[in-house]
Structures are given as structure tokens and as C-alpha cells.
Amino acid sequence: MIAGFDFSLLAYDSPGWGKALLVGALQSVKLAAGGYALGIVIGTVGAACKLYGSSILKDLAEIYTTVIRAVPELVLMLLFYYAGTDLISRLMVSLGYERVDVNGLLAGILVLGAVMGGYATEVLRGAIRAVPHGQIEAARAFGMSPLMVFRRVTLPAMIPHALPGMANLWMIVTKDTALLAVIGFSELTLVTRQAASATRAYFLFFLAAGALYLVLTLTSNIILRLVERRSRRGLAPAAG
Amino acid sequence: MANIETFGPIDPDGPGLRDHLRAMAHPHRLVMLALALAGLAAIIHYMDWSWLPAYLPKLWNGLLMTLAMLGSSVVVGFVFALPLGLAQVTGPRILRWLATGFCTVIRGTPLLLQLWLFYYGLGSLFAQFPEIRDSWAWAYLRQAWPYGFIALTISFAAYQGEVMRGAFAGVPRGELEAARAFGMSRWLVFRRVWFPRSVFRALPTLTGEIILQLKSTPLVATITVTDLYAIVTRARQETFLTYEPLLLLAAIYICLSGILVIAMRWLENRVPTGR
Numbered sequence: 001m002i003a004g005f006d007f008s009l010l011a012y013d014s015p016g017w018g019k020a021l022l023v024g025a026l027q028s029v030k031l032a033a034g035g036y037a038l039g040i041v042i043g044t045v046g047a048a049c050k051l052y053g054s055s056i057l058k059d060l061a062e063i064y065t066t067v068i069r070a071v072p073e074l075v076l077m078l079l080f081y082y083a084g085t086d087l088i089s090r091l092m093v094s095l096g097y098e099r100v101d102v103n104g105l106l107a108g109i110l111v112l113g114a115v116m117g118g119y120a121t122e123v124l125r126g127a128i129r130a131v132p133h134g135q136i137e138a139a140r141a142f143g144m145s146p147l148m149v150f151r152r153v154t155l156p157a158m159i160p161h162a163l164p165g166m167a168n169l170w171m172i173v174t175k176d177t178a179l180l181a182v183i184g185f186s187e188l189t190l191v192t193r194q195a196a197s198a199t200r201a202y203f204l205f206f207l208a209a210g211a212l213y214l215v216l217t218l219t220s221n222i223i224l225r226l227v228e229r230r231s232r233r234g235l236a237p238a239a240g
Numbered sequence: 241m242a243n244i245e246t247f248g249p250i251d252p253d254g255p256g257l258r259d260h261l262r263a264m265a266h267p268h269r270l271v272m273l274a275l276a277l278a279g280l281a282a283i284i285h286y287m288d289w290s291w292l293p294a295y296l297p298k299l300w301n302g303l304l305m306t307l308a309m310l311g312s313s314v315v316v317g318f319v320f321a322l323p324l325g326l327a328q329v330t331g332p333r334i335l336r337w338l339a340t341g342f343c344t345v346i347r348g349t350p351l352l353l354q355l356w357l358f359y360y361g362l363g364s365l366f367a368q369f370p371e372i373r374d375s376w377a378w379a380y381l382r383q384a385w386p387y388g389f390i391a392l393t394i395s396f397a398a399y400q401g402e403v404m405r406g407a408f409a410g411v412p413r414g415e416l417e418a419a420r421a422f423g424m425s426r427w428l429v430f431r432r433v434w435f436p437r438s439v440f441r442a443l444p445t446l447t448g449e450i451i452l453q454l455k456s457t458p459l460v461a462t463i464t465v466t467d468l469y470a471i472v473t474r475a476r477q478e479t480f481l482t483y484e485p486l487l488l489l490a491a492i493y494i495c496l497s498g499i500l501v502i503a504m505r506w507l508e509n510r511v512p513t514g515r
Contacts, residue, residue: 178352
């Protein structure tokens with residue numbers, strides 16, 4: 001079957017599609033990194049709401065995470081994409097500015113971040129709860145302000161508990177960038193499909209894109225495992 | 241910090257309906273419920289739902305297609321997940337490598353890409369062979385759903401295979417040794433102790449995996465399988481409405497997830513999970 005592949009189609013220069021694929025892959029990485037970062041910010045706020053918020057904030061955060069976990073990512077992304085861009089352009093018009101088209105990359109990051117925030121909330125909430133309460137109380141007893149307690153005690157102590165879940169989330173977000181192809185973002189999967197239908201070499205391009213995704217997930221897997229091992233140093237190994 | 245877990249299990253049977261109702265009766269929850277109902281009423285009143293009756297039969301068919309995709313891929317995928325998990329724990333080295341590699345590759349690439357690889361790649365490959373085109377299988381292979389089914393099944397098998405690996409490895413050695421000490425053959429040990437114990441251990445995570453699978457099913461709409469998502473997309477294109485069909489779709493998926501969670505909890509309560 002290898003004999004049937006025309007590898008010159010993958011060449012970097014113009015008749016080949018190598019450059020387009022790599023640009024698409026870079027776009028995917030940008031989307032994933034941006035969405036992940038935004039997801040962590042939303043997740044931190046959500047976890048704080050769930051753990052320390054008033055009862056209304058708690059319920060709102062609960063509704064948010066329940067909806068995010070129950071509705072398919074594809075549907076959420078469409079909803080957030082249309083609602084989000086609609087809202088922003090209406091806001092701009094009502095403020096007297098020109099109607100703007102939201103930058104594709106930014107819209108993609110916002111959409112991914114809104115979805116990832118729901119999962120990150122759960123991961124971070126669990127990690128914060130895993131920090132022994134006595135440590136936080138001891139820090140408070142030293143007279144630290146809540147912010148300083150978070151920065152000096154809760155944050156460093158929760159990281160080993162949060163990392164496995166957050167690593168998993170990074171894997172999910174890199175794969176979820178592919179869903180943006182359905183909305184029309186030209187990231188790796190959509191570029192691949194365009195290349196494949198233009199040349200009719202479906203197997204070659206989809207396998208090449210799969211290899212690119214695999215390289216991405218496997219390298220980040222190795223890095224994340226190293227980071228995780230480093231963060232767990234000094235902790236007793238898990239029982240069992 | 242007092243009431244972090246409003247729904248915390250107080251009695252050993254878990255919170256019953258009455259506990260949930262009592263938890264709902266907080267003043268702020270009643271206000272939020274009222275607001276939600278008002279929002280729902282506004283959505284029904286101010287948004288355009290005149291298209292809905294005409295699409296109801298199609299939506300029903302789409303729902304059935306989604307459920308068929310979910311059910312078949314979960315059942316067949318689970319059957320494949322068992323040898324995948326087992327091979328990773330005790331198989332000979334080659335089988336272990338193959339199973340681990342399969343799980344890594346499938347879990348490391350997007351499902352959408354796999355789906356398109358099968359549909360466009362395999363589909364165009366099959367079409368080149370006259371033997372396949374003339375055979376009885378072509379009637380199925382020229383349709384989209386077999387490719388959706390294959391991709392969803394392989395995906396579920398890989399994710400669940402990883403779970404089963406953990407479940408098989410997690411059965412305490414002492415139980416297996418005790419069974420061997422009773423003089424059971426290796427097969428009998430597997431059938432009576434190892435297999436049921438590991439499946440019971442994997443059950444709690446199965447709910448989450450099935451929900452994830454439900455959330456993956458709309459992807460098959462991108463290869464022209466007419467599931468719920470495809471029907472809603474068609475409705476959006478024909479009625480030029482942006483939000484109404486999507487909101488309905490989200491509501492349907494929330495209901496489906498809720499029903500699944502309740503059904504699986506009922507199932508879990510009937511199965512002895514050990515600890």
C-alpha cells in the first residue's frame with residue numbers, strides 16, 4: 001500500500017502541501033495553547049466560586065460545569081461562536097464603533113477556553129480540596145491575607161494534585177481544536193481535508209495529519225510526565 | 241465552609257428524591273428557579289419556534305440514529321476493549337505492544353480526523369475495486385453510517401481499553417491466588433474471579449465514558465449521517481435561524497445525559513462493586 005503513496009505531495013514547497021499542513025498545525029497549537037490558558041483562568045474563577053463563593057455563585061458555577069459536561073463540544077462551540085461574535089459586534093455597534101469581524105484565532109480561543117473552563121473548574125476544585133485543611137488554617141493563623149495564603153500555601157500544595165487532570169485536559173484541548181474545522185477555522189484538520197480533496201490522496205494526507213497530531217500529543221505527554229514527576233518530589237508515593 | 245456539599249450523601253443509600261427537593265428549597269434556589277422559568281418562557285415566547293412542528297418527525301428519526309450510533313458503538317467497543325485491556329496486562333510481548341500502540345494512536349489523534357480518514361480514505365479506496373463494488377457489501381459500504389460506526393467503535397474501544405487495563409491490573413493479587421489455591425484452572429479463575437471483578441471495578445468510570453461517547457456522536461454528521469445534529473443543522477440552514485435550533489439541540493443532549501446518568505446509577509446500585 002505504501003507504493004500507492006505519492007510522497008512528493010507532502011513536499012514543503014508549493015506543488016506540495018507540506019507548508020500548508022505545518023502552518024495548519026501551528027494554528028492548531030496556537031488555538032490549543034490559547035484555549036488552555038483561558039480555560040485555566042476560567043477554571044480558577046469557577047473553582048473559587050464553587051469552594052468559597054456565596055451560595056448563588058456556587059449554584060451558578062454548578063450549572064456552568066453541568067452544562068459544559070452534558071452538551072457535545074461541537075454544539076457548545078457553535079453556540080459560543082455565534083453568540084459570542086454576535087454579542088461583540090452588537091456591543092461595538094452600540095458603542096458607536098464600526099462593526100468588526102472578530103479575528104478568527106481570537107474567536108477560536110474564546111470558544112475553546114469557554115469549554116475547557118468547565119472541565120478545568122472540576123479539576124482545580126478537586127485539587128484544592130485535596131490540600132489538607134490544617135495547612136491552610138495554619139497559614140491563616142500566621143496572619144496571612146487570603147491572597148497570600150493562596151499564593152504561598154494552597155497553590156504550591158495543590159499543583160501535584162492538579163497536574164494529572166490538567167495534563168489530561170491539555171490532551172483533550174489539542175484534539176478539540178480539530179472540532180473548529182467544522183465551524184471553518186483553517187487549522188490542521190481542515191487544511192488536511194482541503195489538501196486531501198484537492199489531490200484525492202485521502203489516505204496520505206489524513207495519515208500525515210494523524211502523525212502530526214501524534215507527535216504533538218506524545219511530546220507533550222513526555223514533557224508533562226517530567227513536570228509531574230518533578231512536582232511530586234517529596235510527596236509519599238500513592239498507595240497501591 | 242459549612243455547606244460545601246449540599247447534596248452530600250447523608251444516608252448510606254445516597255440522597256433520595258426528598259433530599260433533593262429539600263436542597264432545592266433554599267430561598268435563593270427558588271428565586272433562581274423562578275428566573276430560569278421566566279427565561280424559558282421568554283425563549284418560548286419571543287423566539288421563533290414555528291418551524292418546530294414540521295421538523296418533529298425528522299428530529300425523532302435523528303434521535304433514534306444518535307441513540308443507535310451510541311448504543312451500537314458502546315456495546316461493540318466494550319467487547320473489543322476487553323481483549324485490548326487484557327493484552328496490555330498479561331499478553332505476550334508482541335500483543336502487549338500492539339494493544340498499547342493501538343490505544344496510544346487512537347487516543348492521541350482527533351476523532352474527527354479518524355472519521356474522515358475512514359469515510360473519505362476507505363470510501364474512495366473501496367470504490368476503486370470492482371470486486372467490492374459488485375459484492376453484496378457495497379450496498380452498505382456506499383452509505384455513510386458504517387464508517388461512522390467503525391470510527392466511533394474504535395474510539396470507544398481504545399478509551400475503554402485503557403480503563404480495562406487499569407481495572408484488570410487493579411484486581412488484588414490475593415483474590416486470584418486464592419482462586420488458584422482452590423484448584424481452579426486459569427480459565428475458570430478468569431471467568432469466575434478476574435473478569436467479573438475487573439468489570440465491576442470499571443463500572444463507575446463507564447458512565448463518564450458513555451457520556452463522552454454521546455458527546456462524540458454529532459461528529460458523524462460531518463460525514464452525512466443524519467443524526468440529531470445533522471437534522472438541526474439542516475433546520476438552521478432552511479429556516480435561517482441561528483440560535484433556536486442550537487438551543488433545542490443543547491437541551492436535548494442535556495436531557496439525554498441526565499437520563500444516562502440516572503440509568504447508570506441504577507445499574508451500579510444493582511451490581512456489587514466490592515468496595
